[in-house]
Amino acid sequence: MTTGYLYHELFGWHDPGNQAGLFPPDPRRGVQPLRHFENADTKRRIHELVVVSGLIDELVRIPARPATQEEIRRVHHREHVARIRAESERPSGGDAGDGISPFGSGGFEIAALAAGAVLAAVEAVCDGRVDNAYALVRPPGHHALPANGMGFCLFNNVAIAVRHAQKVLGVRRVAVLDWDVHHGNGTQAVFYSDPDVLTISIHQDNVFPVDSGGLDERGAGPGLGYALNVPLPPGTGDGGYRYAMETVCLPAIRRFRPELILVACGFDAGAMDPLGRQMVTSDGFRELTALTLQAAAEVCDGRVVLAHEGGYNPAFVPFCGLAVLETLCGAKTVDDPFLPLVAAMAGQELQPAQREAIDRAAQALADIETR
Numbered sequence: 001m002t003t004g005y006l007y008h009e010l011f012g013w014h015d016p017g018n019q020a021g022l023f024p025p026d027p028r029r030g031v032q033p034l035r036h037f038e039n040a041d042t043k044r045r046i047h048e049l050v051v052v053s054g055l056i057d058e059l060v061r062i063p064a065r066p067a068t069q070e071e072i073r074r075v076h077h078r079e080h081v082a083r084i085r086a087e088s089e090r091p092s093g094g095d096a097g098d099g100i101s102p103f104g105s106g107g108f109e110i111a112a113l114a115a116g117a118v119l120a121a122v123e124a125v126c127d128g129r130v131d132n133a134y135a136l137v138r139p140p141g142h143h144a145l146p147a148n149g150m151g152f153c154l155f156n157n158v159a160i161a162v163r164h165a166q167k168v169l170g171v172r173r174v175a176v177l178d179w180d181v182h183h184g185n186g187t188q189a190v191f192y193s194d195p196d197v198l199t200i201s202i203h204q205d206n207v208f209p210v211d212s213g214g215l216d217e218r219g220a221g222p223g224l225g226y227a228l229n230v231p232l233p234p235g236t237g238d239g240g241y242r243y244a245m246e247t248v249c250l251p252a253i254r255r256f257r258p259e260l261i262l263v264a265c266g267f268d269a270g271a272m273d274p275l276g277r278q279m280v281t282s283d284g285f286r287e288l289t290a291l292t293l294q295a296a297a298e299v300c301d302g303r304v305v306l307a308h309e310g311g312y313n314p315a316f317v318p319f320c321g322l323a324v325l326e327t328l329c330g331a332k333t334v335d336d337p338f339l340p341l342v343a344a345m346a347g348q349e350l351q352p353a354q355r356e357a358i359d360r361a362a363q364a365l366a367d368i369e370t371r
């Protein structure tokens with residue numbers, strides 16, 4: 001298996017400032033300066049582990065290029081793109097749109113490069129240069145709506161790549177599988193009425209955005225049935241995620257038979273994440289990837305592109321990223337030192353409440369026309 005890999009040092013230069021997690025420092029309110037949750041650490045450390053472990057030698061480096069404004073506007077309103085661009089010109093930078101997603105001067109260029117990296121990954125997979133690909137991008141994208149950014153996301157990298165595949169690369173049906181711990185609300189919104197794009201989001205029930213990603217969100221008009229949500233109870237581990245894949249995601253992909261699968265790959269469902277309360281291990285992410293590859297081999301010649309989303313524990317996430325990349329290319333390098341600890345945590349196996357939640361989500365499968 002040949003695996004394309006995209007990373008650019010500029011992704012580490014996206015600057016969300018010195019927030020205390022989410023909030024700007026303000027001594028009058030008792031908020032001390034610190035670091036924004038979405039800082040460069042997890043991403044930069046994945047890349048450095050990929051290099052130091054030697055895995056880089058098994059991957060095909062693909063250069064990132066900036067997405068053009070025309071490409072970004074296939075998903076986003078002209079006003080949103082213009083506003084991000086204008087704020088990016090200011091020395092103080094701006095905010096994606098919800099007040100918790102700041103970016104520094106030049107943030108537009110970095111966000112355009114992140115979107116363009118996912119485009120380049122999709123191009124490489126669609127023209128057969130590589131079998132699959134991982135775009136380790138920052139800022140993330142899956143919360144960004146057509147008219148506004150949110151949740152640390154400026155532009156919806158995955159949605160822009162889907163539209164590019166359709167408009168330029170001759171692909172029609174695309175499945176987007178989002179296993180970030182938060183709901184892939186932006187991607188879902190872009191394709192809500194589109195029966196050619198199946199969006200599947202496995203997420204922790206009602207975390208971010210609140211009141212988003214429930215079972216009742218199933219698409220609209222001709223797209224009814226092509227938005228699929230699997231909200232999971234907090235505390236779901238490898239067993240629950242495996243059951244969700246086997247019971248909902250993979251059957252949905254097999255019914256839909258996409259020509260390309262994009263994965264919004266967050267690692268914040270990981271067992272040590274500060275922004276999620278799930279328990280997935282590096283072996284769990286390894287398995288999610290292997291199952292996705294299996295389904296892709298059946299329906300779309302293995303064409304899978306993963307785009308990096310969230311994941312906020314800088315010590316743990318690199319080993320989860322390494323596990324995913326190893327699975328994509330079929331290599332094995334260093335062991336995850338966290339694995340014995342987190343795999344032994346009580347509740348890793350499927351729990352009754354998780355089974356019920358997943359079985360409920362599976363009822364929506366009938367709305368996907370079998371091809």
Ligand SMILES: [Zn+2]
Pocket residue numbers: 180181182266268309310311
């Ligand atoms: Zn997330």
